[in-house]
Amino acid sequence: MSTATGPTYSLANFRRRLVSFLHFIVIVLSVILLYAITYDTLNSISLLTDRRYLSLQFWICLFFIFETVVEWACSPGRKRHFARMIVLVVLCVPYITLIHYYDLRVSLEVYYLLRVMPLVRAATVLVVMWGIMEKNWVTGMFGSYIIIMLITLYVLSLMFFVEEHRHNPMVYNYWQALWYSFMQMNTCGSNISPVTVAGKVIGIVLSVEGLILFPVFTVFFTHAFGRTRVSDPATAQDPKQQPAGEDS
Numbered sequence: 625m626s627t628a629t630g631p632t633y634s635l636a637n638f639r640r641r642l643v644s645f646l647h648f649i650v651i652v653l654s655v656i657l658l659y660a661i662t663y664d665t666l667n668s669i670s671l672l673t674d675r676r677y678l679s680l681q682f683w684i685c686l687f688f689i690f691e692t693v694v695e696w697a698c699s700p701g702r703k704r705h706f707a708r709m710i711v712l713v714v715l716c717v718p719y720i721t722l723i724h725y726y727d728l729r730v731s732l733e734v735y736y737l738l739r740v741m742p743l744v745r746a747a748t749v750l751v752v753m754w755g756i757m758e759k760n761w762v763t764g765m766f767g768s769y770i771i772i773m774l775i776t777l778y779v780l781s782l783m784f785f786v787e788e789h790r791h792n793p794m795v796y797n798y799w800q801a802l803w804y805s806f807m808q809m810n811t812c813g814s815n816i817s818p819v820t821v822a823g824k825v826i827g828i829v830l831s832v833e834g835l836i837l838f839p840v841f842t843v844f845f846t847h848a849f850g851r852t853r854v855s856d857p858a859t860a861q862d863p864k865q866q867p868a869g870e871d872s
Contacts (some may be wrong), residue, residue: 638677639698646691647749653684658778661740665782668799678721681742685718688745692716715744733822736786740779746774769840773809776833780826781805787822809834 660677663669696702697711712740719738723730730738751768786799795801795818808830832853 633664643695643698643735646694647753650691650746650749654743657684665786678724682718682721685716687743688716688742689713712745714743736783747772766840769837777809778806780830784823784826787820788818805830
């Protein structure tokens, strides 16, 4: 029986280590991709003519697809995770390379959205890695929502800057776009009003996301406060000690 258990455990351990290593590479490549997007955006480099970025995203997307398929092949429930694998592969397709190769015409908004779409894979990897490290489900959910919120906030602030800085005098640098995105997400609002259709849509998306994600803070802190009171010996009550008048 030991001879059957040993190789099985070794294979499972190898798969786990392989997936963890691929996840680490995905995070590194995502940081590089995000830096390239930020550099082009802040330096007003045309999204349609940057050949270096096209090549960079093409190879990174191919690796993301490879990593997604390998992770699915190493998972114990392949049938259960097949649909998830297909969705992630579709999100990681290098669409802008296909657009350039076939000389298709798309709007600047769609082009920028396709440019940042592979970062969804980075978000899912970060959420999975956080869930592995954190065993408490409330803390794990809280960390996952924070990861999603920060990535969305940063990407949408870049998109808002691209759409508004040429038409809106109040968005004269990226920090104004970031300030608007942050204030819009926490539903406080700001003195900046979007003037483009895409900017207004981004504002609505940020507000809706804030309404969905910020209540998670209340759940987390309530749960943490409850655990603190239970673990505090000064507030914990001995079940054997009953108040006077309750003896049967």
